[in-house]
Amino acid sequence: MITREKVPVEGLLESYEAALMQTGYSITTKLLLIRRADLMIRQHLNEGMVYFDQSVINRYLREIDDRYFRGTMQKKHYERTKREIDRFVSYVCTGRIDALSSTLRGARQELTPTFKQIAEEFIAGDFHPNTRCDIRWVAYKYFAWLEDRGFKDMSGVGAIHIQKFLLFCSEHYAPGTIHNVRLYLKKLYAFLHMTGQVNDDYSALFSFSVQREKRVFPVLPKSDIAKLLDAIDRSTVKGKRDYAIMMLGTVLGLRACDVIALKLEDIDWLRGEIRIVQSKTSYPVHLPLTQDVGEALKDYILNARPHTADNEIFLRINAPHKRLAAAVTVGEIYRDCCIAASLPASTRFHNLRRALGTSMVTNGISVYDVAQVFGDKNVNSTKPYLAADMEHLKMCALTFAGIEPEGGEPQ
DSSP states (O other), rough: OOOOOBBBBTTHHHHHHHHHHTTTOOOHHHHHHHHHHHHHHHHHHTOOOOOHHHHHHHHHHHHHHHHHTTSSSSHHHHHHHHHHHHHHHHHHHSSGGGEEEOOHHHHHSSOOHHHHHHHHHHHTTSSOHHHHHHEEEHHHHHHHHHTTTTTTTSOOHHHHHHHHHHHHHHHTTTTTHHHHHHHHHHHOOOHHTTTTSOOOOOOOGHHHHHHHHOOOOOOOOHHHHHHHHHHHHHTSSHHHHHHHHHIIIIIIIHHHHHHHHOOOEEETTTTEEEEEEETOOOOOEEEOOOHHHHHHHHHHHHSOOOOSSSSSSSSSEEEEOOOOOOHHHHHHHHHHHHHHOOOOOOOOOOHHHHHHHHHHHHHHOOHHHHHHTTTTTTGGGHHHHHHHHHOEEEEHHOOOTTTSSSSSSOO
């Protein structure tokens, strides 16, 4: 593959990110691709490169190969990393995102004009950007499945075909994916019925529930959080930035996606408030600017933050001083803080939000109030904090009275 001549490194990450936003990739996939591209661009900058150079990529690939063959990288991670590198290089070489091979095969498959028009009209509805990619995937996957069975439009498609498609999905996808398929198919048929393209919305057919596996993650102890914060060197530029980020997660429970999107104008210093629209839910949230969080932000903004035209508060340490590329960067910062505090390395910045939510529930605050404070759209997002409230769970435990095992007195 021949690379376009002299592709400037400056602005390449931004153009790649903008191109990814026009695809059917999921949010997680986009963030992973952007993160990998950022690492490769950083390699160029560290070597003083102004233009994209394939030799830099080749050296980076050799490093990845060495890690894999030394046994320090798992096969799944190795293959994913290679794919991410190939996709970025493909974009640089062609200037087009459609040259990339998508993991969302259903979303990338060409449909007949009739099905494609229906899908695009449905996807253009009032959906949150975070779910639009998943909705596109389900719609395209369903219509592609119908095409494979000889259908060119919705004529003759009925309940039996919906059931067969759901059965097909149940044999190939995890319960979490089946949940999304059921949910978005229901929305699709509501749209088709409302626009007069089908005679029934089949709502009863989609009334079943899908049992998804829900993990209960351990809660980070307060002593570990204290160690994490104390281990940050606040005399350095990086330390001031990282400490402010950790305080936002510890005291206010902000998600990583909201941390990287936080802008200077989001802070009302006079009223002592932080006002944001959450990236995940699109819900506006007003949070108190507590003294400790305010001091951490002030120290970073006044004494460490580079002067730049960007309005985002948190910026890269090394030039170019742009906003943090993705939420996964906050996870990497959290991991570095854990290592510095001699804690188990983890990129789960959400641990701080979980610890705060569990602490609030443990101290008697209603789960509904916690949901309102956190800006959760559904209280079910907050209920997992109850599972970690061991003190109150003990109060719900039943005795063995009446069901003692035979063969002796209880000890």
